[in-house]
Amino acid sequence: MTTLRQIHSHVLRSNTLPSFFKAFALFQIVGFCALSSSGDIKHARAVFNKLKNPDIFSWNSMIRGCSLIQNPSNEPIYLYYKLIKRGYPNPNSYTLAFVLKACAIILAFKEGWQIHSHVYKFGLDSSPFVQTALVNFYAKCEDIGNARRMFDEIPERNLIAWSTMISGYARIGFVNEALSLFREMQKEGIKPDEVTMVSVISACSSSGALDLGRWVHAFIDKHIIKVDLELTTALINMYARCGCIEKSRELFDAMPKKDTKAWSSMIVGLAIHGLAEDALDVFSKMLEANVKPNQITFIGVLSACAHRGLVTQGQNYWSNMIGYGIEPLMEHYGCMVDILCRAGRIEEAYEFVETMPISPNAIIWRTLLMGCKKKGMLEKGEIVAKRLFELEPVNAENYVLLSNMYAANSMWEKVSWVRKKMKDSGIKALPGCSSVEIGGFVHEFVVGDRSHPEAKEIREVLQDIAERVRQAGHDPWTSVVLHDVGDEEKEGALCEHSERLAIAYGLLKTKSPVVIRVAKNLRVCPDCHEVTKIISKVYEREIIVRDRVRFHRFVDGACSCKDYW
DNA sequence: CTAGGGTTAG
Numbered sequence: 001m002t003t004l005r006q007i008h009s010h011v012l013r014s015n016t017l018p019s020f021f022k023a024f025a026l027f028q029i030v031g032f033c034a035l036s037s038s039g040d041i042k043h044a045r046a047v048f049n050k051l052k053n054p055d056i057f058s059w060n061s062m063i064r065g066c067s068l069i070q071n072p073s074n075e076p077i078y079l080y081y082k083l084i085k086r087g088y089p090n091p092n093s094y095t096l097a098f099v100l101k102a103c104a105i106i107l108a109f110k111e112g113w114q115i116h117s118h119v120y121k122f123g124l125d126s127s128p129f130v131q132t133a134l135v136n137f138y139a140k141c142e143d144i145g146n147a148r149r150m151f152d153e154i155p156e157r158n159l160i161a162w163s164t165m166i167s168g169y170a171r172i173g174f175v176n177e178a179l180s181l182f183r184e185m186q187k188e189g190i191k192p193d194e195v196t197m198v199s200v201i202s203a204c205s206s207s208g209a210l211d212l213g214r215w216v217h218a219f220i221d222k223h224i225i226k227v228d229l230e231l232t233t234a235l236i237n238m239y240a241r242c243g244c245i246e247k248s249r250e251l252f253d254a255m256p257k258k259d260t261k262a263w264s265s266m267i268v269g270l271a272i273h274g275l276a277e278d279a280l281d282v283f284s285k286m287l288e289a290n291v292k293p294n295q296i297t298f299i300g301v302l303s304a305c306a307h308r309g310l311v312t313q314g315q316n317y318w319s320n321m322i323g324y325g326i327e328p329l330m331e332h333y334g335c336m337v338d339i340l341c342r343a344g345r346i347e348e349a350y351e352f353v354e355t356m357p358i359s360p361n362a363i364i365w366r367t368l369l370m371g372c373k374k375k376g377m378l379e380k381g382e383i384v385a386k387r388l389f390e391l392e393p394v395n396a397e398n399y400v401l402l403s404n405m406y407a408a409n410s411m412w413e414k415v416s417w418v419r420k421k422m423k424d425s426g427i428k429a430l431p432g433c434s435s436v437e438i439g440g441f442v443h444e445f446v447v448g449d450r451s452h453p454e455a456k457e458i459r460e461v462l463q464d465i466a467e468r469v470r471q472a473g474h475d476p477w478t479s480v481v482l483h484d485v486g487d488e489e490k491e492g493a494l495c496e497h498s499e500r501l502a503i504a505y506g507l508l509k510t511k512s513p514v515v516i517r518v519a520k521n522l523r524v525c526p527d528c529h530e531v532t533k534i535i536s537k538v539y540e541r542e543i544i545v546r547d548r549v550r551f552h553r554f555v556d557g558a559c560s561c562k563d564y565w
Numbered sequence: 566c567t568a569g570g571g572t573t574a575g
Contacts, residue, residue: 132568163569198570233571264572334574
């Protein structure tokens with residue numbers, strides 16, 4: 001950068017350079033400075049501001065440069081508006097692509113929407129770069145409908161356009177859409193590269209689809225796609241989230257170079273498997289390797305501590321994190337609350353939440369409420385519940401949690417009071433939704449959905465499960481009543497519990513381990529946990545369940561997640 | 566000077 005500055009001052013002093021060359025040199029310096037790390041955007045800005053009549057190249061470089069720094073603001077959009085207001089020079093396809101990317105990075109939906117109309121105004125809608133930038137912008141803002149619309153309007157879709165759309169679907173968990181697009185792309189004769197495969201693998205991780213992930217991995221090998229740092233990280237994450245931590249480790253150990261994200265991925269993966277010692281060991285190796293941990297690394301480290309009940313260590317890591325100058329996020333506070341709650345130190349946890357410098361979110365209060373429930377601290381629980389309901393008055397899960405706290409203490413009047421309150425406010429328990437992966441396709445089951453073409457066969461399996469679980473001395477349906485439906489629907493609910501439906505379908509359709517993902521609004525409840533253990537034993541099948549918060553691997557009547565309750 | 570990629574609590 002020093003050299004660049006010297007060149008820059010030389011250019012300014014020089015009178016021998018022809019003016020067009022001077023402009024070109026200036027533009028290059030602006031571009032290079034802007035593209036370099038955040039420290040030098042200041043220099044780029046200074047150079048840019050000195051230009052009397054910056055040409056479109058300079059504007060473009062400046063817009064691009066300040067969207068690529070570490071913590072981008074709305075500066076690129078501001079610059080763009082300044083350019084438009086001035087009326088000259090006219091923005092070109094580069095300008096629009098850059099500013100749309102900036103909108104995608106900072107999720108400036110309104111602005112991007114407006115700039116979208118400029119695309120037609122300036123007649124740039126035929127530029128593949130602008131088209132792809134639009135798809136990317138809508139996808140990043142999670143307006144997948146518009147992203148798809150833009151994608152469909154592209155007459156000649158190249159590899160980048162396809163990859164953008166696939167990544168858009170993968171990011172928001174539209175697994176089947178991502179994968180069918182991937183197949184469609186190949187049908188059109190477009191060869192995927194390593195960037196495409198990262199998105200495809202990510203789709204597999206978020207669905208917990210191990211078979212699918214393995215298939216995609218084989219595809220990568222077969223088509224000799226370069227497995228670079230990003231793709232390896234995606235694979236590590238996929239194997240960890242799909243239950244194959246051994247494979248995850250294997251890939252990680254074989255990596256020639258590991259950056260912060262790769263290390264973090266491994267640490268988080270071990271943490272969700274309850275392998276706290278390994279996670280912490282990997283963390284210290286990361287430090288030995290002189291790789292700087294980031295916020296996400298510490299989420300992994302702290303959650304590993306929580307899973308193992310390592311209070312003092314957790315607190316030490318917390319101070320280490322502060323020492324690194326990493327500002328704690330909501331997630332980190334959440335981990336600390338979890339650590340204290342699991343150790344039964346509810347008062348301390350409450351104190352911690354009360355003194356947080358940022359306003360605690362619902363997850364934090366819920367963690368605390370779960371702690372109160374576990375410890376039977378009713379009064380504290382009620383105080384916490386009050387705060388929770390202020391933040392999330394319509395989340396059925398909170399009502400269920402509070403009612404369970406009362407039920408655990410046989411306070412039936414209060415239980416029915418909570419139920420009445422729920423009914424009066426018109427809040428219904430959200431339907432549970434679970435998915436199971438079979439033969440490369442993810443099948444979703446929603447509570448109460450009987451439209452499945454194989455409903456009859458599934459029902460038979462369910463009845464078989466019920467029979468065998470009963471023989472093992474457990475009531476097969478207690479969890480159904482507690483969890484998914486009201487008591488009046490007990491009979492009808494036998495076939496509707498989404499997790500059980502997914503397991504039954506998995507047992508029916510595949511011989512490999514049954515991989516279930518319990519979606520967003522559900523957690524595996526204690527009863528289900530017990531029943532699934534029994535199923536794994538009596539059917540001699542491995543069942544992998546990933547709920548919203550944790551990872552369970554059921555083999556021969558036991559669960560890997562020993563610390564769960 | 567253009568467009569697409571990996572890690573995020575309960």
